[in-house]
Amino acid sequence: MPEASSAIDDNIDYSDIESKYQVQYDDGFDNVLVVDGVPVIDKSKLERLLAKVTKEFSKKGVSVKQDDIFMPWDNASGKSKGFMFIEFRNVDDANLALATIHNHPFDAKHTFKANRFTDIERYTEMDETYVEPKLENFEPREHLRAWLADPQGRDQYVTYRGDEVLIQWHGKPSQCEVAHKPDWKDFLYVAWSPLGTYVATLHRQGVRLWGGLSWQPQQRFAHPLVKLIDFSPCEQYLVTWSNEPIVVPERAVQGPQYFSPDDEGNNIAVWDIKSGDLLRTFSTQTDGEPHSAKKQMQWPALKWSPDDKLVARITPGQMISVHELPSMFLHGKKSLKIEGVVDFEWCPLGDKDKEDSVAANGSTAKSSKKVQENMLVYWTPEVANQPARVTLLAFPSRTILRQKNLFHVTECKLFWQNQGDFLCVKVDRHTKTKKSIFCNLEIFRMREKDYPVEVVELKDTVLDFSWEPKGERFAIVSSNDPNLGNPGPGVTIKTDVSFYQLDHGKNDFRLLRTLPSRTSNAIRWSPRGRHVVLATVGSSSKSELEFWDLDFNSDDAHRKESQADWGSGIQLLGSADHYGVTDVEWDPSGRYLATSASAWTHTLENGYAIWDFRGQELVKHIQDRFKQFIWRPRPVTLLSKEKQKQIRRNLREYSRAFDEEDAAEESNVSAELIALRKRLVDEWNAWRTLRMKEVGEERHHKLQGKDDAKEEIEVWVDEVIEQIEEIIIE
Amino acid sequence: MRPILLQGHERSLTQIKFNADGDLLFTCSKDNVINVWFSHNGERLGTYEGNNGTVWTVDVDPLSKFLVSGAADNTLRLWSVSTGKCLYTWEFPTAVKRVAFNDKGTQVVCITEQRMGHQCAIRVFEINAEGDGTKQSKEPLYMFNPIGSKATVCAFTLTPNVVITGHESGKVALFNVKTGEEIDSNERAHSDVVTDLQMSKDWTYCITSSKDKAARIHDTKNLMVIKTFNTETPLNSAALAPNRPFVLLGGGQEAMSVTTTSLRQGKFETRFWHKVFEEEVGRVKGHFGPINTIAVHPAGTSYASGGEDGFVRVHHFDDSYFKAKPYGDLEIIE
Structure with missing residues (x-):
């Protein structure tokens, strides 16, 4: 037929249409996979091998019949060639099998390597000459810390009210403005990452991270019905939790960023933020005691070491499991078995430690100076005759640095000073009769030899x-x-x-x-x-x-108190x-304090207020259905110690410039306000004079209209004479 | 100065009014009695008894000779201010919700409730001041039924036979009482029921309050909204303070939900707003129920507020109130 038409009007070029509608023939081999790495066997073992292989496949969720497997034989030696062809029902099944079977360890020696049959054909026919790939143009991404470059040095905060999220700048009165009004829909709440790089929203489908100058989506993590999230301290990893165990439906998308059938039933997932890959999932259900749901879950369930290199998980009463990042393998292949352990905390890194570690990284050649180990502290309660015990442990060497025994302990709480200089163990103790509770503070001084402990006793x-x-x-x-x-x-x-x-x-x-x-x-x-x-x-x-x-x-910040x-x-x-306050939070610069009354706690006078450090109210918004207020955290300063010191020394000079700015602004604002008021008063006065004039005229008219009547009244005046008569009577 | 607490009512206040000289204060409440007090010391001068139901409203004529009251017993009564005698009673099919004299005291306008198949009606009566005042015409001078949303508050304007009304829908309108024709209206003056309407000293503008949490100043000539005062609580009353550029607003949450919330939550304060700048300048607390009605002394030297709690609080302004110039030396015409 095409020939006939082209014969009639051969001027017209139909090649484009023809190529467009050309029927794509299915070459019929898309549903065939080639699996390498199959053990080399002789005929006698074929039955068993095929049975094992089909079982292995069905375990992965792909059903294969033995008839669909074709194994080529080397007739000379009578053995198999170590690979096989598998034909699947359709292309989808083949794709699924490819994703799950590839790199699957069949046994200790053999790992399956799966390829599409069509791929093998294509690669064998490939052109062998090297063609230099074209360099892609570099497209700069938005800087994730763009907000730090604000010339006015303002801080940001996010508010969540009703269904509306606002990201706002906070500064001097004239500098407060909306930074971004996103149209994020249907989420539980928002959260900043610990260094302020991302803002996370929790949706039904999972977590979404946003960031950069224009608040583009940065990453997403498909954990359905996620309820809680926790970032690692250096923002490299994210932990998500949902009360619903993970379910992987059949034919769900597979890949490094998605749950695989292995993850089913777990609640906690650990993700790599940069790549979006799922690293590992955990279950919150501890073995042995199923459905202890009544006990409140600890959150964060996974505790990160301050350098993001280790993450630890506690199984109450039994052990602490420490995993290495990014592999998420159990460190040293075994957990720290600690009978009765209740709680633990990692020691935070101080500014100085961080500098040291940076220096150590910078000069790895002369790593003579030992890199400081991470430390963690845990406590175990009293059991029978054993006293309660607080233990300081170095990790990864697992050496015990310090132990302290405690008696009559009801409860311990561990508090690190944020530089890791001190550790306070707040020990709630009971008297022998267990009737009254009092408190001891056991303070460990971490920067001194042997970690001396001091006790502050309180009644x-x-x-x-x-x-x-x-x-x-x-x-x-x-x-x-x-x-x-x-x-x-x-x-x-x-x-x-x-x-x-x-x-x-x-x-x-x-x-x-x-x-x-x-x-x-x-x-x-x-x-x-x-x-x-x-x-x-x-x-x-x-x-x-x-x-x-x-x-x-x-x-001066450097204080030397005399006695x-x-x-x-x-x-x-x-x-x-602030009536009904539920949350109190300092901004990262320590200049302002925000208080908020969230509708999640109560519904009275919801809203937020911002105060300066002296308690002067700067902003107050009472808003129905107000839910959340969070300052955007700031990363650690990039200035060196010397530079900071220099700034502090020259504070007077800097502050002069700021004072001038403030004064200018104040006069500017008040000038504007005065002008506005002047205008309002002028408008009002103009309107009033107009109306008063009108009223005056109307009165005047009325009076003129009544002139005649007035004259008559004068006639009435005559009667006053009668009063004279009264006088006579007197 | 310490407020004077007038404890003469057993139930919540409905309206309070100063007379033209400001020496007397008339208060009416749901306990069927009207009280009159000396405003300077809070001593009770007397009562007006005879109503058989909640007294919703009172007004006094410019000469302090006659008092009119409207009550839930479907009567409009004329009283002699000095003797306390009821001079005349008009009866209607439904309760009287609002009464007001005109600027000369020759006419009275009243609103009757829309109920039991009767429409809301506005009537104007001529007051016969001759003799002892007992000879009044039974029939109203004019009567009409405003179409649409029922009227809740009303007052005469300077133009003869024109009244300004506030409606349940939030509408503010001007009516010609002779014809019943709506001269002008502002349908969106408020978004909820208008609760109070008080005239300025020279009757050229008025202030309305509404449950929509706002109070507004209107030009009575063309109903233009001149100023708006947005608060965070439903308002029951708004008054203009003579000689100082302030308005007084009172309200609070609904009486029915008072018992379930705390005192500070109720917002039972009298709020002072700047009339021109539309900014809140201060609050006076004291009532432990919503404020139902506020009145300011005609000379601007004191004010009184009546609350759901049954108390009237009379506040005499301190010197600082008159001297303070929080906004500098801007001259604002009354």
Whole structure:
């Protein structure tokens, strides 16, 4: 037929249409795979081998009949050639088999290597001459830390209200603006990564990461019905958890970024953020005690070492399993078996440690200086005659650095100072009768030889403990309120707040000051130390915020207290109130504090407020259905120590420029405001004068209209004469 | 200064009014009694008794001779201010929700409730001031039924025979009472029921409050919205403070949900807003229920608020109120 038509009008070139509609013949071999790495056998073992192979395949979810397998034979030797052809029902099955069977270890010596039959044909026919590949043009990606280049040095925060997420800048009044208004839909909540590079949203299908200047999607992790996520400290890995065990439906997409049938039934998944690959999945169900669902799960369930190289998981009462990254293999192939272990924590890396490790990496040649090992601390409770014990362990060498025995222990909590200089173990102890509980603070000094321990004994129950970041001080909230432990509606527990500081002279911790009879139950240190906010959170009747400065007298960060003014630098800067506050958070620069009342906790006066470090309210928004407020974290500064020191020394010079900026801005704002008010008043006055004039005219008209009547009234005046008569009567 | 607490009512207040001189304060409540007080010391002068139901509304004429009241017993009553005697009673098929004198005190406008098949009606009566006031015409001078949403508040304007009304739908309208014709209307003045309407000193503008949490100043001539005051609570009353550029707003959450929330949650404060800049300048707390009605002394020296809690609080302004110039020396015409 095409010939006939071309014969009629041969001017027209149909080649494009013909090529477009040319029927693609199925060459019929797409459903055939070639599997290499099959054991070489003789005829007698064929039956058994085929049975084993089909079983292996069906285990992977691909059904193969023995008839579909063709094994070529070397007739000379009477043995198989070590490969086979398998024909599948259709192309999809073949693809699935290819993904699951390729690199599958059949036994100790043999690993299957699968290829498409058509591929083999194609590669054998390939042109052998080398053609240099074209270099792809480099397309720069957006810088993920673009927000740090803000010329005004502002911080960002994200708010989530109703279905609406806003990413906003916070700075001086004129510099507060919306940075981005994303149209993310249907998610549980948002979370920043620990260095602020990404923002994560939790959707039904999984987690999505966004970042860069224009908030493009950066990565996604398909963990359906994900409920909780946790980033590793260096943002290399992500842990996700869902209460629903993983189900891999048949014919689900397979690949490094997706769950495989092996992962079914697990709840926790570990992902590589950069590649998006799934590294490993875990189950939260501990073996032996199924459905202990009543016990609250610990989150994060996996604890990361500060350098992202190790991740540890606890099986309560039994062991701590440490996995290496990125392989996620169990370190040393065995867990740390610790009878009764309850909890553990990794030691954080201080700034100095980080510098050291960077230096060590930079000069690997002379690695004479031993790279510091990671440390972790765990505790075990009292069992029978054995005392409770807190153990400090180095990893990966698994050497015990320090152990301390404790008696009459109800509960321990482990608190590291963020530089890893100190460790405080808050030990809730009971008296022999177990009727009353009191508290000991066992403080380990990590930078000294043999890790000396000091005990601070307290008579009250300690509700909250918090180290000053980068400092030598800590604050505790303690209480001896009889209502403690049986909270009722409207009951606000009275608390005392105390500050302690390391006394360099005696080398122990001494009480700085106690603030008695308060209701505060939350301590929030500024990320730069020195300033601290005491808040009453979660109470229906009290919602106080107190802003304290611990170095009020010395304006230099390097303080040297003499004994005389011990604790005298503590000064209340201001107090405020945010009704129904549920969350209190400092911004990463320590300049501002944000408080929010989330609709997830209660529905009264939801919204957020931003305060400066003195407790002056800067912003307050009461918004229905307000859910979340989170500051964007900042990565560690890139400036060297010397540079930082220099800046601190020349602070006066810098601050002059900032002061000028502030003054200019203030006058600018007030000038604008004054102009606006002037305009409003002028408008109002113009309108008023107009109306008053009208009214005046109307009155005038009316008066004129009534002139006649007025004259008549004058006639009435005559009657006044009668009054004279009255006088006569008098 | 400490407020004077007037404890003369057993139930929640419905409306309070100063007389033209400001020496007397009339209060009415759901307990069927109207009280009159000396505004400077809070001493009770007397009561007006005879109503058989919630007294929804009162007004007093410019000469403080007559008082009119509207009540849930379907009556409009005329009282002698000085003797406390009921001079005349008009009866209607439904309750009287709002009454108001005109600027001369010669006419009274009243709104009757839409209920039991009766439409909401606006009637105007001529007050016969001759003699002892007991000789009043039974029939209204004018009567009409506003079409559409029922009227909740009303007042005379300076133009004879024109009244301004606030409606359940949030509409504010001007009606010619003679013909019943709607002269002008602003359908979207508020988005919820209009709860109060008070005239300025010279009757050229008025302030309305609404459950939509806003109060607005309207030009009574063309119903143009001049100012808007957006608060975070439903408003029950709004008043203009003479001689100072402030408006007073009062309200709070619905009475039915008061018991379930805390005091601070209820927002039962009187809010002071700047009339021109539309900014909140201060709050006065004290009531432990929503504020139902606010009135300001005609000379602007004190104000009174009546609440759902049954109390009237009379506040005399401190010196600082008159002297303070929070916005500098801008001259604002009253």
